[in-house]
Amino acid sequence: MRLRIRRITWPRRxxxxxxxxxxxCRDCGGEGGNAYDYGEPFTGEYAGTDWEPCPCWHEDRRWVLIPLPRRRPRPTSRSGYCDEPPF
Structure with missing residues (x-):
């Protein structure tokens, strides 16, 4: 398992x-999975790309270190400008 620090925004910052x-990894080359294109069965036209994750990595394996506070909008006056000092 190789760990790194990341910032996420969903479900909470x-x-x-x-x-x-x-x-x-010999299967994915360090990318975490393989993408492959597929087409319509009758026409052969491009229909999309599918992603198959590699067993060397599980994208949902993560641990929350620090929950970040929610952003709260600053109060504004009717003119659209804030009446409070910046600090």
Missing amino acids: AIVLADTPRPD
Whole structure:
């Protein structure tokens, strides 16, 4: 398991310790999975790209270190400018 620090915004803003793919993985080459294109069965036209994650990495494996505070809008007056000092 290789860990790194990341900032997430969903479901709540936080600093997390997250797992990363193995850089020497023979299946994914360190990218965490493989993307492949697929087409319509009858026409053969491009229909999209699908992602298949590699077993060397689990993207949901993370631990919250510090929850970040929610952003609160500053109160404004009717003119649209804030009446409070900046500190």
